[in-house]
Amino acid sequence: MSDQEATTETEHTLRTPIVAVLGHVDHGKTSLLDRIRGSAVTAGESGAITQHIGATAVPLSVISDIAGELVDPTDFDLPGLLFIDTPGHHSFSTLRSRGGALADIAILVVDVNDGFQPQTLEAIDILKRTQTPFIVAANKIDTVPGWNPNENQPVQVTMDAQSDRVTSDANEKLYEIIGELSDNGFSADMYWRVQNFQANIGVVPVSAETGEGIPDLLTVMMGLSQRYMKEEMEIDASGPGVGTVLEVKDTQGFGTTLDAIIYDGTIRADDTIVVGGLQGPIVTDVRALLRPRPLEEIRTEQEFEQVDAVAAADGVKIAAPDLDDAIAGAPIRVLRDRDRAEVIAEVEEELSEIEVTTQEEGVVVKADTLGSLEAISSTLAEEEIPIMRAEVGAVAPRDVRVAETANEPTHRAILAFSVDVLDDARRLAEQEDVKLFEDDVIYQLVEGYDDHVTAIEESQQ
Numbered sequence: 001m002s003d004q005e006a007t008t009e010t011e012h013t014l015r016t017p018i019v020a021v022l023g024h025v026d027h028g029k030t031s032l033l034d035r036i037r038g039s040a041v042t043a044g045e046s047g048a049i050t051q052h053i054g055a056t057a058v059p060l061s062v063i064s065d066i067a068g069e070l071v072d073p074t075d076f077d078l079p080g081l082l083f084i085d086t087p088g089h090h091s092f093s094t095l096r097s098r099g100g101a102l103a104d105i106a107i108l109v110v111d112v113n114d115g116f117q118p119q120t121l122e123a124i125d126i127l128k129r130t131q132t133p134f135i136v137a138a139n140k141i142d143t144v145p146g147w148n149p150n151e152n153q154p155v156q157v158t159m160d161a162q163s164d165r166v167t168s169d170a171n172e173k174l175y176e177i178i179g180e181l182s183d184n185g186f187s188a189d190m191y192w193r194v195q196n197f198q199a200n201i202g203v204v205p206v207s208a209e210t211g212e213g214i215p216d217l218l219t220v221m222m223g224l225s226q227r228y229m230k231e232e233m234e235i236d237a238s239g240p241g242v243g244t245v246l247e248v249k250d251t252q253g254f255g256t257t258l259d260a261i262i263y264d265g266t267i268r269a270d271d272t273i274v275v276g277g278l279q280g281p282i283v284t285d286v287r288a289l290l291r292p293r294p295l296e297e298i299r300t301e302q303e304f305e306q307v308d309a310v311a312a313a314d315g316v317k318i319a320a321p322d323l324d325d326a327i328a329g330a331p332i333r334v335l336r337d338r339d340r341a342e343v344i345a346e347v348e349e350e351l352s353e354i355e356v357t358t359q360e361e362g363v364v365v366k367a368d369t370l371g372s373l374e375a376i377s378s379t380l381a382e383e384e385i386p387i388m389r390a391e392v393g394a395v396a397p398r399d400v401r402v403a404e405t406a407n408e409p410t411h412r413a414i415l416a417f418s419v420d421v422l423d424d425a426r427r428l429a430e431q432e433d434v435k436l437f438e439d440d441v442i443y444q445l446v447e448g449y450d451d452h453v454t455a456i457e458e459s460q461q
C-alpha cells in the first residue's frame with residue numbers, strides 16, 4: 001500500500017468510552033450492570049443494545065431514551081458507552097491499556113446503608129493510582145426508611161434539598177458517603193451540585209432494584225466522557241487493532257482463545273497478532289474472530305458466530321494457535337503493515353511496565369494477572385512489606401525454594417492471589433516451613449499475612 005493510500009484510508013473517529021463498575025462485594029455492582037442492560041432493552045430499539053464478548057455496548061440513542069429530558073442526543077458526538085461486563089476492581093486492575101487503565105471512567109458502587117467497606121477503599125486506591133475519573137452510585141436508595149420509590153425516574157428531577165423525598169435518613173446516609181470521600185482526599189457532593197466532574201466527585205442516589213436514578217447515572221457518565229475525554233477518544237478506526245486480553249480460556253472447537261477488548265483500530269480475521277505471554281510476546285495468526293450468537297439461535301447452532309472484522313471499542317473472542325501462555329491483562333497488537341520488530345518491542349515494553357519492585361529479601365507473590373500483581377504489590381508497599389519475587393502463574397516448587405531463602409521468619413511466605421498451588425509446591429512448603437496464603441480478595445490475602453506476622457512477633461516477645 002502506498003503512503004498516499006494509507007493516508008486516505010485513515011479514518012479518525014471518536015471511540016466509545018469504556019466504563020468499569022467497582023465496589024465492595026454485595027453492594028450491587030452486578031445488579032446495577034443488569035439494570036442498565038435491562039433499562040436499555042426496555043427503552044426499545046430492538047437490536048440496538050448488543051451483547052459482546054466481555055462488554056455491553058449501549059448506544060447514545062438508547063441512553064437518551066432512558067435519560068429522557070436529562071440527555072439531548074445532539075449535545076454529544078460520542079457513540080455511547082461500553083460497559084465491561086465483569087465488575088470489581090480485580091478485573092479493573094487487570095484491564096490495562098498502554099500501561100494505564102483500560103476503562104476511561106468508572107462507577108464506584110456504594111451500598112447507601114453499608115457505607116465504605118474495605119473493597120470500596122481498595123477500589124478508591126486503584127482509581128487514584130490510575131487517575132481514572134469516577135462517579136459514586138449510592139445504591140439501594142430504595143431501602144432507606146421513608147424513601148418513596150419512583151421507579152425508573154431520574155432522581156434529580158424529583159429530589160432536591162427541599163423535596164419531601166429526601167428524608168433525614170437518606171440525607172444522613174448520603175452525606176456519610178460524601179464525608180468518606182472527603183476523608184479520602186476528594187471533594188464530593190450530590191451530583192446536581194457538582195459543576196466540574198473531573199475535579200469533584202458526584203454522588204448519584206440509585207436503586208438497581210427499581211431503576212431509580214439510572215437515567216441520572218447515565219447522563220453524568222456521558223457528560224463526563226464528552227467533556228473531559230474527547231481528545232483521548234480519537235481513534236484511527238481502520239488502522240491496525242490495539243487491545244487488551246480480558247481472559248484466556250478454552251472454547252469448544254477452537255482450543256485456547258482470548259476474550260479481548262479492542263480499543264483502537266480494527267482486527268480482521270486474516271491478521272497476524274502479537275500478544276503478551278508468560279515467556280514474552282507471542283506472534284500468531286488469527287484463525288477466527290468470534291461473537292456470541294443471540295440466545296434463540298444457540299439451540300441449533302454453535303454458541304458463537306464468526307465475523308470478518310471487529311473495530312474499536314468492542315469485545316471479541318480471538319481463536320489462534322499458540323495462545324496457551326497468553327496472560328489476562330496483556331496487550332494485543334495487530335501486525336498488518338506494521339514493522340514486526342517494532343510491534344514486538346511495544347508489547348514487551350508494555351509487559352515490563354508493571355510496577356513491581358523486588359528486593360533481595362522479602363515475601364513471594366504469585367497472582368493470576370499483571371494487574372492484580374501490581375495491585376497487591378502496591379498494597380504491600382503501603383505496609384512496607386518487601387517483595388523478593390512477584391510473578392504471574394501458579395505456585396510451583398521453585399517459588400517455595402525462593403521463599404525459603406528469606407532471612408526474616410516473617411518473609412518465609414508466599415501470597416497467592418487467584419492462582420493454583422501445585423501439589424508438589426504445597427508439600428514442599430509444609431516440609432520447609434514456608435507459609436502459604438491463598439485468597440481471591442486482596443485485602444483478605446494481606447490481612448491473613450498480617451495476622452501471621454503479628455503472631456510471630458508476639459511469640460518472639
Ligand code: GDP
Nearest residue numbers: 025026027028029030031139140143207208209
Ligand atoms: P455485587 O456483589 O456488588 O455484584 O452485588 P449484587 O449485584 O450481587 O447484589 C447483592 C445483593 O443486593 C443482591 O441480593 C441484590 O438483589 C441486592 N441489591 C442490589 N442492588 C439493590 C438495590 O438497589 N436495592 C435493593 N433493595 N437490593 C439491591
